[in-house]
Each structure stands twice: as structure tokens, then as C-alpha cells.
Amino acid sequence: MKKRTCSAPVPETRFFSKTNEFFEVYLARQVLASIHTIRSYRAGLSVFFDYVTTVKGFTPKNFLFSDCTFNLVLGFLQTMKETLHYAPGTVNSRLAALRSYLEYVADDNIEVMSVYIAVLKVPTVNVPKEIRPIVKPESLRLLLDAPENTKIGNRDRFVMTLLYDSGIRVGELQSITLGDITARSGNWMILINGKGRKQRTIVLSDKASRHMDAYMKAWHSGNNDPSRPLLYTVIHNNISPMSTRNIERILKKYGDMMRSEHIDIPETVYPHMLRRTRATNLYQQGVPIEQVSALLGHSMIETTRSYYASPSLEQMRAAIQKGIGPEPDDCKQEWIGSVDEIKKKLGLK
Known part of the structure; x- marks a missing residue:
């Protein structure tokens, strides 16, 4: 009989094996990210953790980097929009945290690079551009x-x-x-x-x-x-x-x-x-x-x-004027005459 081998995931392949290092070493000490950025990224990965364990049924120990597929992340976005009712900007922020984490891990583990590239292809949510007020x-x-x-x-x-x-x-x-x-x-x-x-x-x-x-x-x-x-x-x-x-x-x-x-x-x-x-x-x-x-x-x-x-109205007007070239001297002559004559002038006959 063949000896049975342990099928438990190798620690380095577990998706959440690098999160502490990502927050405490990379963001805090190497990138010198602000506490607001770290808090935002932590919230993003925490919501993703809840999704894969609660919605998808994985255990933290058995969820691997290879399980983080394009379709899984697409479902994650859908859950944030339709179930959690997150605003578009919040959805994109959570996706950015996930991408940043994968990029960090992939930099030291080439096997994760394909996962990172797949998640990069997940489309962000369109955020309506809001005209923010200023004081006149x-x-x-x-x-x-x-x-x-x-x-x-x-x-x-x-x-x-x-x-x-x-x-x-x-x-x-x-x-x-x-x-x-x-x-x-x-x-x-x-x-x-x-x-x-x-x-x-x-x-x-x-x-x-x-x-x-x-x-x-x-x-x-x-x-x-x-x-x-x-x-x-x-x-x-x-x-x-x-x-x-x-x-x-x-x-x-x-x-x-x-x-x-x-x-x-x-x-x-x-x-x-x-x-x-x-x-x-x-x-x-x-x-x-x-x-x-x-x-x-x-x-x-x-x-x-x-x-x-x-831009101000004056700036927009100036930009439009820059795109208007001088009118040719014989421009108006091309549109004078019968239909057949105009076609001939335009090279259509």
C-alpha cells in the first residue's frame, strides 16, 4: 500500500497567511502609509474574509490564493453592491485593498502573480462624478x-x-x-x-x-x-x-x-x-x-x-477656440449650386 500523505495546504499558499505582514511591515514601515490608508485596507480585507468564509463557505485555513479567482472576486463585488449596499466608491476601495495585498504577495511569490493579474481584470464600479462645491x-x-x-x-x-x-x-x-x-x-x-x-x-x-x-x-x-x-x-x-x-x-x-x-x-x-x-x-x-x-x-x-x-468658462471657451482652424477662402463656394454641382465640387461625381 502507498503511504498516505497529508493534504493540508502549505502555509504559504493560504490566502490570509500574509495579512499581518502586509499591514504591520509593508504598509506601516516600508510604505509609511497613513493610519487612514491602513485602516481602509484592513477594512477591505476584513470584508473579503467575511465573504469567503460566510458566503462561499471556506475556512480561513483552507482558502488558498488559487481559490481567489476572477469569478469569485466578481461575486464579492456583487455582494457588496446588492447585499451590503455599499456605495460605488466604497466597493472600489475594498477592491483596491484586495489588489494591493495580492500585488504585495506576488512580488515575493511568482505563483500568486497569475491570481493578481486575474483580479486586476475585475472591473471597478462606475462612480458618478460629483460636482463638489467651492466658495465663490x-x-x-x-x-x-x-x-x-x-x-x-x-x-x-x-x-x-x-x-x-x-x-x-x-x-x-x-x-x-x-x-x-x-x-x-x-x-x-x-x-x-x-x-x-x-x-x-x-x-x-x-x-x-x-x-x-x-x-x-x-x-x-x-x-x-x-x-x-x-x-x-x-x-x-x-x-x-x-x-x-x-x-x-x-x-x-x-x-x-x-x-x-x-x-x-x-x-x-x-x-x-x-x-x-x-x-x-x-x-x-x-x-x-x-x-x-x-x-x-x-x-x-x-x-x-x-x-x-x-476649468472656468473662459478656459473652456479658449480651449474650444484653439480647436477651430481658419475657414478656407473658398469654403462657402463648395455649398453653392445644384446637388449635382455640389457633388462634383466634393469629388462625389
């Missing part, structure tokens, strides 16, 4: 002029001015410390710690720099501790960075206050809207898309082009 110039002026000329009012004006002028994310604003800012030739420079721990330096405009001067004098006079948050709140004598909720509350307060005077102010004004407004204004004023992308801290220009760069 007159509304922006009213918004920035709304705070009273008090210590708190000037701080609120500085917060809104800084968000707009720099185009930074609210999380980036919260992380700025006194050690990140320097004044040179009358303008302030800020070291921004962006997504994925990528750093960039921005220079404030003359107007924003004057607001920074006043803010520093009122809120940081005589304090040079480099670890002190630029924007802070004091609770029980403890200084901590201003929370996202407080920053959002500032914008909402003045948006609600001025909306009665200017109906063009969006229903809700929030930090990212000022970032989008700044990017759109720069692009429409003729600033190259590459420079706008650098200001925003995007690693891919296509992100800037897709979500922030909306």
Missing part, C-alpha cells in the same frame, strides 16, 4: 471678514485664512508646531507633514503672513517651545492641538452667520472646501496644474486634475 470669491471675502476684531475673532479669521491660503488638509493644520514655522523676508514658511509621512514646505502669501504675525503675537508671545501646537486649546491647564471638531465649528459658525447676507455661501462650509476652493482658483487663474498639485501635496497630478482642477 465674494462669499469668501464675506466669510473672512465675518469674525469680530477680538482675540478669538482674529484667531478664527487666521484659521480660515491659513486653510485657504495654504490649501492644507485639516489634519495637516492640526499637526503644525512652532518648530515647523520660520519667517524669512517678511513671509512665513511652514513645514507640512502630509499623508504617508511625506513632507513639503509652503510659503504663505503677504496677506496670510500678516495674519500669522498678528496671531503669533497674540497667542504665542514669548513662547519658543518647538513642540507647542500652532493652533491649540487649553483644558485643565493642558495645551493640546485644536481638534478637528473645533476647526469645523469655526467654519460652520461664520458660514451660517453670513449666509443670510449672501445666499451663494454653501449650506455647510468645512475645511476641505477651502482647500478645494484654493486649488480651483489657482488653476482657473492659470497656475500650472503641476504647481497646484505640489501645493496640495498630491503624489499624482491626476488626483489634482480629477478632484480639484475645474
Whole structure:
């Protein structure tokens, strides 16, 4: 008799054998992905885990990379759409997490490459492009002029001015410390710690720099501790960075206050809207898309082009005019005469 061999899967072929390494080593230490990216990818693979174990009936131990077929992943997308009722963007985000994980494993295991390629062929869900609101110039002026000329009012004006002028994310604003800012030739420079721990330096405009001067004098006079948050709140004598909720509350307060005077102010004004407004204004004023992308801290220009760069009517009109060539002198003559004559002129007879 032949000796029976163990048919248990080799550990390396088990689909979920590399997930901890993917999160804790690759994303966290090698790619330096943000906690938001790691959280999103973890959620994506967790939903996929639930699908293969609950819907498809696999055990975590017996689900192999070879079981992750095109049709299985297609069914995964269908379940997210029809059973879990996920929005199209969420479905695509979960698929992106799965693809990223397979790409990571395939880089070290050639046998997984065919699985990765098959999953790449799974079509993403069409996401309707939403026209995201921006603050119009007159509304922006009213918004920035709304705070009273008090210590708190000037701080609120500085917060809104800084968000707009720099185009930074609210999380980036919260992380700025006194050690990140320097004044040179009358303008302030800020070291921004962006997504994925990528750093960039921005220079404030003359107007924003004057607001920074006043803010520093009122809120940081005589304090040079480099670890002190630029924007802070004091609770029980403890200084901590201003929370996202407080920053959002500032914008909402003045948006609600001025909306009665200017109906063009969006229903809700929030930090990212000022970032989008700044990017759109720069692009429409003729600033190259590459420079706008650098200001925003995007690693891919296509992100800037897709979500922030909306052309103005003047830009669209100019683009159309560029595509219209000069009309030939004898153009109109081709259409004069009988049908037979016109056909002859056009080489049709």
C-alpha cells in the first residue's frame, strides 16, 4: 500500500497567511502609509474574509490564493453592491485593498502573480462624478471678514485664512508646531507633514503672513517651545492641538452667520472646501496644474486634475477656440449650386 500523505495546504499558499505582514511591515514601515490608508485596507480585507468564509463557505485555513479567482472576486463585488449596499466608491476601495495585498504577495511569490493579474481584470464600479462645491470669491471675502476684531475673532479669521491660503488638509493644520514655522523676508514658511509621512514646505502669501504675525503675537508671545501646537486649546491647564471638531465649528459658525447676507455661501462650509476652493482658483487663474498639485501635496497630478482642477468658462471657451482652424477662402463656394454641382465640387461625381 502507498503511504498516505497529508493534504493540508502549505502555509504559504493560504490566502490570509500574509495579512499581518502586509499591514504591520509593508504598509506601516516600508510604505509609511497613513493610519487612514491602513485602516481602509484592513477594512477591505476584513470584508473579503467575511465573504469567503460566510458566503462561499471556506475556512480561513483552507482558502488558498488559487481559490481567489476572477469569478469569485466578481461575486464579492456583487455582494457588496446588492447585499451590503455599499456605495460605488466604497466597493472600489475594498477592491483596491484586495489588489494591493495580492500585488504585495506576488512580488515575493511568482505563483500568486497569475491570481493578481486575474483580479486586476475585475472591473471597478462606475462612480458618478460629483460636482463638489467651492466658495465663490465674494462669499469668501464675506466669510473672512465675518469674525469680530477680538482675540478669538482674529484667531478664527487666521484659521480660515491659513486653510485657504495654504490649501492644507485639516489634519495637516492640526499637526503644525512652532518648530515647523520660520519667517524669512517678511513671509512665513511652514513645514507640512502630509499623508504617508511625506513632507513639503509652503510659503504663505503677504496677506496670510500678516495674519500669522498678528496671531503669533497674540497667542504665542514669548513662547519658543518647538513642540507647542500652532493652533491649540487649553483644558485643565493642558495645551493640546485644536481638534478637528473645533476647526469645523469655526467654519460652520461664520458660514451660517453670513449666509443670510449672501445666499451663494454653501449650506455647510468645512475645511476641505477651502482647500478645494484654493486649488480651483489657482488653476482657473492659470497656475500650472503641476504647481497646484505640489501645493496640495498630491503624489499624482491626476488626483489634482480629477478632484480639484475645474476649468472656468473662459478656459473652456479658449480651449474650444484653439480647436477651430481658419475657414478656407473658398469654403462657402463648395455649398453653392445644384446637388449635382455640389457633388462634383466634393469629388462625389
